[in-house]
Amino acid sequence: MTEQLTSVISAEEIAAGKRAHELDKAHVFHSWQAQGPFNPMTILRAEGSHVWDGEGRKLIDISSQLVNTNIGHQHPKVVAAIQEQAGKLATIAPQHVNDARSEAARLIAERTPGDLDKVFFTNGGADAVEHAVRMARLHTGRHKVLSAYRSYHGGTHLAVNITGDPRRFASDKATDGIVHFFPAYPYRSYFNSTTEAEETERALKHLEDTIILEGPATIAALILESIPGTAGIYLPPAGYMEGVRELTRKYGIVYIADEVMAGFGRAGEWFAINRWGITPDLITFAKGVNSGYVPLGGVAISNAIFETFRERAYPGGLTYSGHPLACAAAVATINAMQDEGLVANAKRLGDEIIGPRLRQFAADHRSVGEVRGAGVFWAIELVKNRETREPLAAYGGSSPEMNEVVAAAKAAGLLPFANFNRLHVVPAMNIPDEVLIEALDRLEQALVVADGYATA
Numbered sequence: 001m002t003e004q005l006t007s008v009i010s011a012e013e014i015a016a017g018k019r020a021h022e023l024d025k026a027h028v029f030h031s032w033q034a035q036g037p038f039n040p041m042t043i044l045r046a047e048g049s050h051v052w053d054g055e056g057r058k059l060i061d062i063s064s065q066l067v068n069t070n071i072g073h074q075h076p077k078v079v080a081a082i083q084e085q086a087g088k089l090a091t092i093a094p095q096h097v098n099d100a101r102s103e104a105a106r107l108i109a110e111r112t113p114g115d116l117d118k119v120f121f122t123n124g125g126a127d128a129v130e131h132a133v134r135m136a137r138l139h140t141g142r143h144k145v146l147s148a149y150r151s152y153h154g155g156t157h158l159a160v161n162i163t164g165d166p167r168r169f170a171s172d173k174a175t176d177g178i179v180h181f182f183p184a185y186p187y188r189s190y191f192n193s194t195t196e197a198e199e200t201e202r203a204l205k206h207l208e209d210t211i212i213l214e215g216p217a218t219i220a221a222l223i224l225e226s227i228p229g230t231a232g233i234y235l236p237p238a239g240y241m242e243g244v245r246e247l248t249r250k251y252g253i254v255y256i257a258d259e260v261m262a263g264f265g266r267a268g269e270w271f272a273i274n275r276w277g278i279t280p281d282l283i284t285f286a287k288g289v290n291s292g293y294v295p296l297g298g299v300a301i302s303n304a305i306f307e308t309f310r311e312r313a314y315p316g317g318l319t320y321s322g323h324p325l326a327c328a329a330a331v332a333t334i335n336a337m338q339d340e341g342l343v344a345n346a347k348r349l350g351d352e353i354i355g356p357r358l359r360q361f362a363a364d365h366r367s368v369g370e371v372r373g374a375g376v377f378w379a380i381e382l383v384k385n386r387e388t389r390e391p392l393a394a395y396g397g398s399s400p401e402m403n404e405v406v407a408a409a410k411a412a413g414l415l416p417f418a419n420f421n422r423l424h425v426v427p428a429m430n431i432p433d434e435v436l437i438e439a440l441d442r443l444e445q446a447l448v449v450a451d452g453y454a455t456a
Contacts, residue, residue, distance in 0.1 A: 009044055009056035017042045017054040031155070032167070046073035049431040049439075051415055059410070060439040062427045063417035067229060067261050067377075068292035071336055072428035078293050081332035085324050094121075094321035101322035104330040108289070108300060111270040111334075114279030116300040120314075121322040125260035125286035126154025128297040129223065131316055132282045133158060135299065136221035136254035138315075139308045144214060146207075146222040146253070148183035150231040153223060153258055162223060165231055166396035179219075181210045183228070184240045187370045187381065188389065196237035204243040216251035221282075226272035229261035230419050233379035235372055241276040248281075254305070255280040260297065261377075264288030265337055265429050268347030268375030275374070281305055290333045296326035337429070346375040346429040349436060354378050354425055357440045367392065367450035378425040380447075385456045391421035392450060401453045408449040412442035 021042045030038055042054030049072050051061050064070065071078070085100055092098050105119040120135075122128045133145055147153065151164035160168045161176045164183075172178075182190040184203035191202035211219060224244060227235055248255040257280035262272035266288055269275055273283070282305065286297030320326070337343055350373065358371035358378055369383035369391075382392040382405065393399035402421060409416040409423070417424040423443070427436060 009052050013044050014054065014056055017044045021054060048072045048074070049428050049435050057413070059413055059415045060427075060435060060442065061415045062425055062439050062443070063415050064376075064426050064428055065292060066287070067266065067417065067424070067426045068287035070265055070288035070429050071291045071333055071342060072430055075291065075333070075336060077336045078291060078329050078332040081328045082293060082325055085328035089324050091320075092324060094317060094319070098322065098324050098327070100324045100327035100331060104322075104327040104334075107331060107334045108285070108298070112283060112300045113271065113274060115303045116279070116283055117303065118301040118306045120299045120301060121318075121327070122286075122297040122299070123295050123318055123320055123323075124154075124297040125258075125284060126156040126159040126297075127318065128260065128284040128286055128299050129153045129159040129162060129256075129258065130156055132256045132284050132299045133162070133221055133223070134316055135282065135301065135305055135308075135314070136256065139305050140220045140252070140254060142218055142220035143177045144179055144219045145177055146179050146181055146210065146214075146219060148224060148228075149180050150183055150185060150234075151225055151228055151258075152230045153225075154260075179210065179214055181207050183234075184236050185232070185234050186237055187234065187372075197239075200237045200239045200243065203240060204247070207244065208247055211247065211251055211253070216253070219251065219253050221254040221256050222248050223256040223258055223284075225258045225260075225262065226275075227262040227267055227374065227377065229377075232381070232419075232422060233373050233377055233424060235374065241273075241278055245278045245280070254282065256282045256284060258284050260284055260286045261288075264334075265343040265346050266375055266377045266426070268343065268350055268377075270343055272374075288333075290326060290329035293329045293333070294323070294326040295320075296323070296330055340430065342429040349427075349429070349431070349433075350375045350378070353433060353436055354440070357437075358425065361444065361447060365444075365447045365451050365454075366456065367447060367454040373425070376425075376427050376429055376431070380423045380425065382421050382423065382450050384454055386454070387456050392453060393421040395420055401450070405446050405450045409443060409446040412445045414439060414442050414446075416443070416446075 043051050045052040108119050109117045147162045149164040153159045153162045160171050161178050164180050184199050186199045193199035257273045259271050263285045281302045283300040290296050362368045362371050367382050369381045384390045393402040406418045
């Protein structure tokens with residue numbers, strides 16, 4: 001898609017934005033925020049890989065919002081599909097067939113690995129995780145769920161307890177049957193590994209020890225982000241994912257691949273799990289399935305788990321499961337990805353532009369501890385000291401230094417994605433090369449600020 005940018009924001013739009021900001025402060029309760037000091041950015045307009053803020057400034061969006069606008073803002077084919085669907089059938093209860101849902105399910109099933117040919121639609125990623133776990137528990141008759149530390153699986157009660165980062169702390173009462181294990185994370189190894197081979201071997205031994213000590217017959221599922229997203233975009237070392245899959249087979253544990261963020265082209269594959277040639281039992285998805293234009297998520301289900309519910313009622317559902325507008329957006333998005341070669345383009349952008357430039361950042365900037373990623377899914381880990389790997393912001397929080405780095409990125413004309421001590425480079429799959437290069441030039445200005453806080 002070629003971006004057709006409107007360069008001028010009118011005074012009327014800016015005035016309307018100010019009114020919206022006033023109403024927001026008066027009436028909107030924001031997620032993950034202390035409400036008083038939070039001063040949200042107003043977005044007046046978005047198109048392609050650009051947004052315009054409340055002052056009318058044009059910013060390059062390298063956040064893809066919450067890493068979900070995979071084909072950019074206002075893609076005309078998706079907007080048209082939503083408009084057409086609204087004129088034909090705006091909503092219908094999920095017990096009835098609608099053609100948008102049927103076609104969306106077909107397109108998704110064609111792209112899932114193995115025999116994951118049935119799709120249960122949800123409203124987003126968190127409830128996809130909730131339902132995948134419910135399916136696994138009913139299928140196995142077991143209760144426990146294994147999940148990695150440094151993971152994120154959603155904000156609803158069970159999903160946030162499954163999550164392995166500090167966002168779960170306020171809600172985690174240790175009563176939901178969740179057992180966390182240490183992930184394979186070579187840069188910050190929990191196993192004192194000095195090579196990727198050591199990390200794989202030690203992490204898999206730790207996982208098997210956890211399974212044995214918890215009791216395999218008590219464990220329903222293991223859930224793992226194929227490539228963790230907000231937890232750091234740390235790619236598993238060679239052999240790890242295959243080893244995890246083998247352990248789940250060995251002990252009869254349902255393997256849930258969380259592809260909510262990494263799926264639908266983000267990592268340069270339709271599903272990131274395809275990088276390892278692995279077929280899980282369940283896949284959770286959301287976000288990129290329709291570029292976030294209308295809320296949608298789901299669970300792709302293997303034949304074995306489907307058979308559990310062939311004659312037995314599945315005890316779960318949602319009023320908006322397979323909502324026609326959301327599914328029409330998914331159909332248009334998947335077709336646009338296919339027709340415009342966007343999954344391959346995401347891989348090319350990572351291989352040819354993002355990866356090489358970020359590796360150059362690592363060579364040139366002492367604040368960059370590590371860069372890593374695939375496709376249009378990358379992280380820059382910022383440190384105060386490369387030798388000690390002391391992060392620029394502590395795990396679980398931010399810092400004045402990190403706030404300055406983010407402010408510098410915004411001042412340079414970027415809408416960045418930051419978490420803890422990391423900047424994530426997660427643009428749309430169809431960002432034009434020249435816009436991406438300009439974005440990376442601007443991002444480097446923020447790294448100069450970070451360098452001021454690095455000692456080695």
